[in-house]
Amino acid sequence: MTNMNHFENTILKIGIIVKDIEIPHWQYYIIEEINKSHFATISNLIISSGTNDFSPKFTFIDNIFKNIFEKIESNRQLGEDDSQKIKKLEIDPSLKITNINSASSTSKIKDENLDLIINLSSEKLSDLSNASKYGLWSIHHGPNPYELNQPLGFWEILKCQNVTNSLLLFYYPPGRCQIIDKSYVRTNILSPKRTQNLIYWKTCSLILNNLKIFYILGPSRFEQLSNHNVEFSNEIKINFPHFKDYYEVISIMKKRHSRAKSISKNLEQWILLYNFGNSLSTEFHKFKEIRPPEDRFWADPFVLFRDNTYFVFFEEFIYGDKGNISYLTIDENEVISEPKRILEESYHMSYPYIFEYDNSIFMIPETHSNKTIDLYECIEFPSKWKFKKNLIKDIDAVDSTPLFFDNKWWIFTSVKTNPYLENWDDLFLFYSDDILSDNFISHPINPVVSDIQKSRSAGKIFFSQNKILRPSQNSSISYGGSISLNEINVLTPDDFKEKKIKSFLPWSEKIVGIHTINHTNKLSIIDAKYLKSC
Structure with missing residues (x-):
């Protein structure tokens, strides 16, 4: 699963900007992962001045509500997953340390011949874009690069925004700036602190993934993003809440906490639903x-049509146990058989993607608990299956979805690359000339999608009116909350682009989620999260 790289055998020399040698856990993690990588090393630690041009001006009543809010949030215990827990850097004697405290600082940094500078501090230091060979990267939290909403995750609750996002900005001379990537996480409606925790860990993946892409494809990959240009500026508007805002967010959090408790008194059960039609x-x-x-x-239904009968394969999960693969049949008179279990391992199985190839029937069920993507072959349809092979090993991947296109086999799958994140945030792509290959190649721009609203697969990719359409899960409100339909515009070994074209939402108060949709012959089938009182 390797790629050719732009820099051949050269290791990138990176400069990292931080405020101090005592830094938040998420920044510590980035530095640690860069130094463990095979393609980059941190050769210069740049300590920022720590000055800010902004400071909030609070009234007496502002401070009262601010203190109430902070007391509520201080009770959120995050443990080892706390992205803002302070950790002290262990300084290698060979590491060059530069303090930004004078006009000569830039020239000192230039003398280090860095390939790239990554700014992890909150300061806007875009004037350092000419201090390295390939400019400066900087993180901005929020949709607008000229506007910063503090505290992070607070305004999203106030404005009922389901997602919170990060931008990776690329500053380079002469006076240019581009948004080179974006990432989205679900807004925690009960706690800005928990949203902050998610977005900071997602920022780690955003930086590390793009650094790998930079190494493989080179700087031209980012310089060509002309449609993502933004005006080069150090000016930024800071939005701080006042007492009315604190009061409203505290009220919203209280109401949503009460609603969450009431929902927990109900049983959420995934069910199957179907309909007949020509499309x-x-x-x-x-x-x-x-x-x-x-x-x-019962969830994750996939269908094969044979002998005028629809064979529906799905995940069956008995509460307190693990998932396994079962099937039932639906005939053209809508007579439905009793389900039968056909595939079970010592670990959880779900999402039984079934397909025909070379006169055989195969299945790729989800086996992320085994840290593999596995292929099974049917030896007696529909009930007898045997393990064929591992397609990809040592991978924490969910809902793997193959597609044969342009004489290649592509596997779309959501991969967990950060131990502090879920495995549904990022969509990865692998390809090979043969589905039975031992060498699926990781796409150079993985993850090809980093968006909680549309990363994770939700059924078979299909063709309609010469378009390639990929169903995906939208988990921005809740896990499996709704389905997005995306049109794939570019699918090559070097690039991937898609555009969301439609959403499928729950249609009643009793239905609170939908996360798989498939159509075979005349049968359309979905799963839905049904809410009922105990």
Whole structure:
């Protein structure tokens, strides 16, 4: 799973800007991971001056509500996952340390012949873009690079925004700036502190992934992003809340906490629903339910049509146990059989992607608990299957979705690369000439999508009116909350682009999620998270 790289055998020399040698855990993690990588090393630690041009002006009543809010948030215990826990850097004697405290600082940094400078401090130091060979990267939290909303995650609750985002900005001379990447996490509606924790850990992946892409494809990959140009400026507007804002957010958090407690008194159960029609049906209110027994849920339905019968393969999860693969049948008279378990391992299995190839029937179920992407072959349809091979090993991947396109096999899968993040945030792409290959190649711009609203797969990729359409999960409100439909515009070994074109939402108060959709012959089938009182 390796790629050719632009810099051949050269290791990138990186300068990192921080405020002090005692830094938040997320910054410590970035520095640690860069130094452990095979493509970059930190050769200069740049200590910023620590000065800020902004300071909030609070009234007496502002401070009262600010203190109430901070007391509520101080009770959020994050443990070892706390991205803002302070850690002290262990300084290698060979590491050059430069303090930004005079006009001569830039020339001193230039003398180090750095390839790239990465600014982890909150200061806007874009004037250092000419102090390295390939400019300066800087992180900005929020949708607008000229506006900073503090505290992070607070305004998203106030404005009912389901996602909180980060921008990776690329400053380079002469006076240019571009947004080279974006990343989105779910806003925690009960706690800005927990949103901050997510966004800081996601920032780690944003920087580390793009540094790897920079190494493989070179600086031209980013310099060509002309449609993401932003005006080069050190000016930024800072938005701080006042007492009315604190009061409203505290009220919202209280109401949502009460609602979350009431929902927890109900049982959420994934069920299957289907409808017949000549094309993919999305009139979900017309679908008929297939309910599992009370002690389990059924989800992730995939269909194969044979002998005038629809064979529906799905995850069956008995509460307190693990997932396994079962199937049931639906005939053209809508007679539904009893389910039968067909595939079970010592670890969790789900998302049974089934497909035909070379006169055989294969399945790629989710096996992330085994840290593999596995292929199974049917030896007696539909009930007998055997393990064929590991397609990819040592990977924490969910909902792997293959596609044969342009004489290549592509696997779309969501991969966990950061121990502090979930495995549904980022979509990775692997490709090979043969589905039975031992060498699936990691796409050079992985992750190809980093967006909680549309990363994780939600069913088979299909063709419609000469378009490639990829269903994906939108988990910005809750896990499996709704489905996005994305049109893939570019799919090559060097590039990937897609555009969201449609959303499929829950259609009643009792349905609070939908995360798989498939269509075969005349059958459309989905799963849905059904809410019912205990």
